[in-house]
Amino acid sequence: MREQARAILNADPRFSRFDPLPRLIYHDDFNRGLRGWVELIGNYEHSLDSMLPQFADMRPPMLSSGTHWDTGTHGAMQGTYSMKLATRARAGDISVSIKRVTWRHRGPIRLEAYFTFKPEASELQLSVNDVRAVGVLFDLQDEEYRWMPHWRYLNALEGEPVRSWQFKREREPFHDIGDRAETVSHFHLAPTGWEDVPESGQILCFNEVATKFNWYYLRMDVDLASRQITHLQCNDRIHDLTGVGPMMILAMPNLDCMLNVAFWVETDVDKRAFLYVDSVLLSGDW
Amino acid sequence: MLRENYTAIVERSEELRGSFATEPYECGWAGEAIFFVRILERVGEIEGVKLYVQISPDGIRWCDEGTSLVLSGVEVSFCRVRHFGNWLRVAGTLPEGAGVRAIIALNLKG
Numbered sequence: 364m365r366e367q368a369r370a371i372l373n374a375d376p377r378f379s380r381f382d383p384l385p386r387l388i389y390h391d392d393f394n395r396g397l398r399g400w401v402e403l404i405g406n407y408e409h410s411l412d413s414m415l416p417q418f419a420d421m422r423p424p425m426l427s428s429g430t431h432w433d434t435g436t437h438g439a440m441q442g443t444y445s446m447k448l449a450t451r452a453r454a455g456d457i458s459v460s461i462k463r464v465t466w467r468h469r470g471p472i473r474l475e476a477y478f479t480f481k482p483e484a485s486e487l488q489l490s491v492n493d494v495r496a497v498g499v500l501f502d503l504q505d506e507e508y509r510w511m512p513h514w515r516y517l518n519a520l521e522g523e524p525v526r527s528w529q530f531k532r533e534r535e536p537f538h539d540i541g542d543r544a545e546t547v548s549h550f551h552l553a554p555t556g557w558e559d560v561p562e563s564g565q566i567l568c569f570n571e572v573a574t575k576f577n578w579y580y581l582r583m584d585v586d587l588a589s590r591q592i593t594h595l596q597c598n599d600r601i602h603d604l605t606g607v608g609p610m611m612i613l614a615m616p617n618l619d620c621m622l623n624v625a626f627w628v629e630t631d632v633d634k635r636a637f638l639y640v641d642s643v644l645l646s647g648d649w
Numbered sequence: 650m651l652r653e654n655y656t657a658i659v660e661r662s663e664e665l666r667g668s669f670a671t672e673p674y675e676c677g678w679a680g681e682a683i684f685f686v687r688i689l690e691r692v693g694e695i696e697g698v699k700l701y702v703q704i705s706p707d708g709i710r711w712c713d714e715g716t717s718l719v720l721s722g723v724e725v726s727f728c729r730v731r732h733f734g735n736w737l738r739v740a741g742t743l744p745e746g747a748g749v750r751a752i753i754a755l756n757l758k759g
Contacts, residue, residue, distance in 0.1 A: 396653050411662045411689075423657035425675040430735050432707035447675060485709050 383646035394442035403459035408541025422458040431574035440641035461625040468649035483635040484573040492519035495631035502623035512609040528563035660753035670740035677735035679759035693747030700741040
């Protein structure tokens with residue numbers, strides 16, 4: 364980015380903590396509403412019952428003030444509100460929120476966000492292994508491929524700490540939806556097929572009580588031209604991309620130039636898990 | 650600035666039986682709300698069943714706010730609520746043998 368443009372960003376507290384590419388596609392500060400982030404829903408035809416059951420209940424996002432029983436309102440990293448995703452209190456339950464736009468230039472794209480995650484503070488315990496995973500994905504399409512970079516922080520699995528990052532390139536089976544051969548669906552967030560990002564062990568600042576928030580920086584770059592993941596970063600750790608790749612699918616009808624981003628949270632126990640996103644900045648280079 | 654206006658689908662087509670409550674929804678930014686209950690399917694006698702608006706200091710512990718709506722033979726029922734703090738949900742109890750599948754929409758403005 365040109366020096367002058369960077370200086371302008373640095374002078375604005377909303378942007379100085381980001382490292383965007385030259386074009387700001389969207390900047391979502393949740394003090395100004397949910398700004399197009401919506402619950403993910405599966406495809407259906409005729410009836411909601413035709414949906415894959417895993418997609419039936421992804422839970423609506425909320426504007427959260429981060430309010431707790433013990434200390435009151437924690438607020439967000441900047442201002443009062445963050446976007447909150449909440450699972451049901453059922454092990455393995457997932458909440459997913461998505462924002463849908465399209466791309467206008469087939470080049471580099473950068474996603475940056477500040478986020479944190481916590482279990483519901485329903486027990487007076489550390490609860491550090493109660494959230495299974497939080498993640499982010501792109502859902503992209505060009506003339507040849509639909510491709511879906513998936514990246515998650517696997518915090519714990521079946522009660523055991525993991526604390527490392529994973530990606531997923533294995534495709535889940537497609538299922539026909541309805542009876543008109545117009546729609547298919549695949550549950551790409553299934554627990555199967557995840558692979559480790561090399562040497563990606565990373566201890567995040569969970570703190571010591573479920574009601575204390577520390578915010579983390581996340582950056583994920585993709586290149587629409589080469590269909591590659593080009594950068595994975597959380598806080599000070601830039602992860603090794605050796606062998607890391609996206610889910611690849613032949614281009615599908617009606618998804619031209621799709622540029623979707625989704626966040627999710629999954630609980631490991633019968634307790635609600637929460638993902639809080641303070642702000643999101645999507646930028647591109649053209 | 651225009652007011653925020655957001656609709657959250659807090660329940661969508663899951664089968665409800667016995668005692669139930671919608672998931673906690675954090676909405677302290679809003680000054681007014683309407684719960685719409687659209688019945689998709691009904692089994693047994695549900696007319697006259699009351700759903701109670703509940704509020705909470707922490708999203709974990711709940712008390713009746715005082716507003717309720719009554720299920721009837723119509724497809725869509727609603728109730729309005731104001732001055733509700735930071736969380737909202739509705740709770741109710743269906744009689745033995747009765748069940749519904751509903752879309753419960755929470756419309757918020759503030």
